[in-house]
Amino acid sequence: ILNVEQSPQSLHVQEGDSTxxxxxxxxxxxxxxxxxxxxTAKSPEALFVMTLNGDEKKKGRISATLNTxxxxxxxxxxxxxxxxxxxxxxxxxxxxxxxxxxxxxxxLTINP
Amino acid sequence: xxxxxxSPTHLIKTRGQQVxxxxxxxxxxxxxxxxxQALGQGPQFIFQYYEEEERQRGNFPDRFSGHQFPNYSSELxxxxxxxxxxxxYLCASSQQGLHEKLFFGSxxxxxxx
Numbered sequence: 001i002l003n004v005e006q007s008p009q010s011l012h013v014q015e016g017d018s019t020x021x022x023x024x025x026x027x028x029x030x031x032x033x034x035x036x037x038x039x040t041a042k043s044p045e046a047l048f049v050m051t052l053n054g055d056e057k058k059k060g061r062i063s064a065t066l067n068t069x070x071x072x073x074x075x076x077x078x079x080x081x082x083x084x085x086x087x088x089x090x091x092x093x094x095x096x097x098x099x100x101x102x103x104x105x106x107x108l109t110i111n112p
Numbered sequence: 113x114x115x116x117x118x119s120p121t122h123l124i125k126t127r128g129q130q131v132x133x134x135x136x137x138x139x140x141x142x143x144x145x146x147x148x149q150a151l152g153q154g155p156q157f158i159f160q161y162y163e164e165e166e167r168q169r170g171n172f173p174d175r176f177s178g179h180q181f182p183n184y185s186s187e188l189x190x191x192x193x194x195x196x197x198x199x200x201y202l203c204a205s206s207q208q209g210l211h212e213k214l215f216f217g218s219x220x221x222x223x224x225x
Binding site: 004006034036041042043044045046049089091097098099100101102103104105 | 115116145147152153154155156157160167168170202212213214215216217218219
């Protein structure tokens, strides 16, 4: 059974502070790692798709790193803003499979 | 360009009934995946359709079935509803291959009483 773990489950951060959270996944048969942002009352929105060990992706104030050998990815948010409040989901894709296995998400709340 | 659309947005059913949920993929996408999201959990993969065939299936019973039409739209059917089927059902579309990011609809909230 493939298990994708995200930590922490929830996080409260002051506006302007930077934060990061973790996604852990099996290190064998890796194919890709996805990050999604899911704001309340909206649809999940893709942030990054990462495929190579050592990958670093950036989108505005949000960036992500990938370590496939040890099975983890970090998502960083610099200078948090209230609009960053959302649940952040990571999802793992194994080689030869068609299904994404999602973690349970990290719920981020930015306090003004 | 309309994104992924799902209908209905909310649905209330009773145990034992059957339900059909619908999804239209983003324009240009040929692959549709269905996910179930129960409270406090991440989305769980139900199945994926490509070229009108079920390409892969998650760990869901046969009560969950689906269909993809020639225009790439898709339906999810659930028979003999159980209380535990209450969840948010998400449809996601992509171009062939899941190394491409998914585009999600806003989901159908199903309540089984």
